[in-house]
Amino acid sequence: MQHRSRVRRDPLQPNLRQVHLIHAELFDEARAAGHELSPGDLGENVTTGGLDLLALPVGTLLDLGGPVVRLTGLRNPCAQINTFRPGLLKVVLARPDGTPVGEPAPSTADPRIATASPLVRKAGVMSVVERGGEVVPGAAITVTLPEEPHVPLQPV
Template sequence: MTMPADIGWTESSQAGRVVAVSLSATHTFSKAGTPVIRLLAGLGVEGDAHLGETVKHRSRVAVDPTQPNLRQVHLLSVELQAMLQAAGHAVAPGALGENITTQGIDLLALPTGARLHLGETAVVEITGLRNPCAQIERFQPGLLAQVLGRDDQGKLVRKAGIMGIVLAGGLVRAQDAIRVALPPQPHQKLERV
């Protein structure tokens, strides 16, 4: 499905698949795996605590509950999970709070505004990087250091997944294909949201 706004965009050579989908109706750190999730345009994952047009993360609600929700969907790669497992951490899909666990796409290298076409109809527009906080350290000691790093210039690198908003709704399940559409140049690097 090509959205009208995708005209002038380029199809990325990256192609991937959904490994797992997860949600939680309450503000828990981890999310439970489920066979299918329903993405709702402009809102997020049906039944998830972060569903809504305005922010749902408690720390952000405390600052300004009228902010737009740029964190409707959290995506994390199985490749990151494998790296964390190799470092001795027990992580599985949903454990780090992601709604969609992916394979085959370098999520952190995507530009702001990239669109992930998931399954038959769903489209998620990438808004930025997840900013890992102390909760991840409380979940498993030493994990925060694994998902934060520094680049060659000493700039902080966040590796705990990416966030997005739902442009087009639909069902998403494990094994669904993921197609990436890139916005016109110049691309903007992902920043924390």
């Protein structure tokens, strides 16, 4: 599904958001923060475990045991996630030091550092289908990195 706001801006842009993947470890983190989540609750199509999805570069191929997807970017969580579970945005969006967005940043010698630092988006990654097929629960995932230089995932 293509994001409606992006289609309004440019209806001819490619759909980089076909398959949403989330790492199961996010559910553990949410649970520790008091939010009970289960696979599928955040709209993901595939839940992975033991794979640092957020650290993979753009163009990484994931063979899901038949189907293959190519990573295109990070899912950008928005305030609507708090409608589902109040306060959940603080779990899926944080500062690099781990401080949740919406909470005061730790004091530093230069207060501009806390406000200028990039956000860490933990709501999963988006991908496009390279080869279709049936995703089998529990199947091993084979990771194929693209040629270097690797480009970090950005919100799509």
